[in-house]
Amino acid sequence: MGDLTTPPPPDPATFRVAPAAPKAVPVRDPVGAAWRLMGWGSVLARHDALIPREITPLLPAWVRPIAAFVHLFAGREGREGRPGQRLGKAFEHLGPVAIKLGQVLATRADIFGGEFATDLGRLKDKLAPFPTDQARREIERSLGRPVDSLFLDFGDPIGAASLAQAHPAWLADGRKVAVKILRPGVERRVARGLDSMRLAARLVHRFVPVARRLEPDAFVETIARSMELELDMRLEAAAASEMKDIMDKAASEDGAHMTAPGVVWDGVGKRVLTLEWANGMPMTDPQCIEQPGLDKDALADNVVRAFLSQALDYGAFHADLHEGNLFASAPAELTAVDFGIVGRLGPGERRYLAEILWGFLQRDYPRIARVHFEAGYVPPNHSVEAFAQALRAVGEPVIGKQASQVSMGRLLGQLFEITALFDMHLRPELILLQKTMVSVEGVARRLNPDHDLWAAARPVVERWILRELGPRAQIRDGVRELISGARALSRLVQDPPRPETVVIQKYGTPAWLVVCISVATSASLAALLLSIWSIIHR
Numbered sequence: 001m002g003d004l005t006t007p008p009p010p011d012p013a014t015f016r017v018a019p020a021a022p023k024a025v026p027v028r029d030p031v032g033a034a035w036r037l038m039g040w041g042s043v044l045a046r047h048d049a050l051i052p053r054e055i056t057p058l059l060p061a062w063v064r065p066i067a068a069f070v071h072l073f074a075g076r077e078g079r080e081g082r083p084g085q086r087l088g089k090a091f092e093h094l095g096p097v098a099i100k101l102g103q104v105l106a107t108r109a110d111i112f113g114g115e116f117a118t119d120l121g122r123l124k125d126k127l128a129p130f131p132t133d134q135a136r137r138e139i140e141r142s143l144g145r146p147v148d149s150l151f152l153d154f155g156d157p158i159g160a161a162s163l164a165q166a167h168p169a170w171l172a173d174g175r176k177v178a179v180k181i182l183r184p185g186v187e188r189r190v191a192r193g194l195d196s197m198r199l200a201a202r203l204v205h206r207f208v209p210v211a212r213r214l215e216p217d218a219f220v221e222t223i224a225r226s227m228e229l230e231l232d233m234r235l236e237a238a239a240a241s242e243m244k245d246i247m248d249k250a251a252s253e254d255g256a257h258m259t260a261p262g263v264v265w266d267g268v269g270k271r272v273l274t275l276e277w278a279n280g281m282p283m284t285d286p287q288c289i290e291q292p293g294l295d296k297d298a299l300a301d302n303v304v305r306a307f308l309s310q311a312l313d314y315g316a317f318h319a320d321l322h323e324g325n326l327f328a329s330a331p332a333e334l335t336a337v338d339f340g341i342v343g344r345l346g347p348g349e350r351r352y353l354a355e356i357l358w359g360f361l362q363r364d365y366p367r368i369a370r371v372h373f374e375a376g377y378v379p380p381n382h383s384v385e386a387f388a389q390a391l392r393a394v395g396e397p398v399i400g401k402q403a404s405q406v407s408m409g410r411l412l413g414q415l416f417e418i419t420a421l422f423d424m425h426l427r428p429e430l431i432l433l434q435k436t437m438v439s440v441e442g443v444a445r446r447l448n449p450d451h452d453l454w455a456a457a458r459p460v461v462e463r464w465i466l467r468e469l470g471p472r473a474q475i476r477d478g479v480r481e482l483i484s485g486a487r488a489l490s491r492l493v494q495d496p497p498r499p500e501t502v503v504i505q506k507y508g509t510p511a512w513l514v515v516c517i518s519v520a521t522s523a524s525l526a527a528l529l530l531s532i533w534s535i536i537h538r
């Protein structure tokens with residue numbers, strides 16, 4: 001193994017900056033939206049989540065009487081629990097769009113604080129199921145064929161959430177499958193909810209200048225986009241199939257981490273998704289960890305490594321990894337379901353993530369700081385040294401603690417909080433990743449309370465650094481450039497553009513050919529020298 005401690009500084013060209021915010025969409029039915037918004041307001045007031053009493057003392061004097069008035073409407077629900085818990089309850093009450101809003105807000109511990117985000121994250125997306133007969137009708141309408149032509153048997157619902165519910169069924173070839181069906185009329189409910197949210201964003205933008213920094217319009221459109229995706233089961237089928245490919249590839253390369261059930265494409269339509277039945281026992285079942293031969297430590301390692309390998313090696317990760325979506329079987333097999341949210345990281349974010357995890361593993365704070373500046377995440381008017389100092393404040397309290405007390409996800413969360421102080425704008429995918437990491441760690445810790453997350457993560461991060469930034473990668477990149485230079489050269493020599501031959505006859509070797517050959521040769525030589533130079537200087 002090469003020297004891993006001092007890979008060359010990252011190339012800014014491989015990082016991406018945040019994309020343009022989504023465009024605002026007009027409110028379709030302002031009167032209906034306003035009416036529903038008042039309904040939302042009354043539910044929030046009942047839960048004391050509109051202007052929570054806890055923040056009243058912090059408000060300007062002129063707002064306090066308004067807050068006091070709103071508090072008159074607080075019901076029994078508004079008297080119990082912390083603000084995040086009350087808001088979560090109110091959102092559960094308000095349906096799918098509010099639930100989604102809550103889930104997204106819960107990922108922003110950097111803005112709202114850790115406790116609030118955690119409380120809001122407990123929001124439950126469980127609803128009474130709709131009847132099986134209606135589910136059969138929905139399938140027939142979506143797939144355009146009778147349920148009996150597809151399934152030998154079709155069972156009662158096993159889980160129901162605000163957007164969809166799942167049923168067990170059996171195919172003609174005897175395979176057991178899970179069929180997920182969108183709730184009847186849920187698209188209309190979502191469209192109306194989004195309309196109200198758009199109006200709310202407009203109002204906030206107009207009347208709450210301090211909130212403009214949070215770009216309420218763009219925020220609502222991000223939610224709208226993510227819900228549109230979740231309301232098309234064909235897209236979830238595609239995500240399931242892609243993630244299965246990735247998981248199987250990762251497993252074949254470095255041992256079994258996690259897998260996913262196969263998609264039954266005959267049973268996929270806009271409103272219906274059919275997946276093979278997941279292997280193993282649901283991890284929500286208390287009997288699951290009692291299975292004979294189950295290796296809880298290996299299972300805990302697997303969930304962490306699978307997640308990290310998906311994110312770092314493939315740039316696409318299952319972003320909803322909790323026990324409700326995981327199945328386990330002996331000795332340490334994991335199967336994931338529910339591909340409604342897939343997080344995606346571009347090459348730049350993958351590199352950023354690997355670099356910071358590696359930096360923390362090595363306690364190399366100046367290096368982590370440099371990565372932030374070179375990526376353009378932190379504006380150059382800040383000092384690298386001051387940033388490195390802030391990073392040390394995050395990292396050092398953690399180092400030396402017992403492994404069981406160290407949370408990688410929370411460390412990243414604190415890092416993101418600190419980066420906000422340095423005007424750093426993070427891509428939402430990184431925040432989604434951090435949130436998922438907290439969830440993954442929760443799963444690992446519940447399997448083994450002493451689980452060492454860093455030790456579990458190290459091989460994946462180390463492998464990535466070695467592969468992408470180590471000496472071999474340097475040589476590989478140098479050789480690649482050499483080859484592409486040589487190819488360009490040989491193309492030019494073998495097939496010079498025809499009309500120019502006339503010029504050759506007249507003037508000998510034309511200037512353009514000389515220039516091209518010189519450029520290609522110097523580029524190849526420079527690439528080779530650079531790669532050798534950086535290896536020598538390690």
Ligand SMILES: Nc1ncnc2c1ncn2[C@@H]1O[C@H](COP(=O)(O)OP(=O)(O)O)[C@@H](O)[C@H]1O
Nearest residue numbers: 159161166178261275276277278324325337338
């Ligand atoms: N392929 C499957 N095999 C077995 N059970 C499944 C499968 N897919 C879903 N389920 C069950 O149905 C529940 C709901 O499905 P899920 O895809 O997680 O939907 P939701 O988005 O509502 O959480 C899961 O928690 C799981 O218990």
Ligand SMILES: [Mg+2]
Nearest residue numbers: 324325337338
């Ligand atoms: Mg689920």
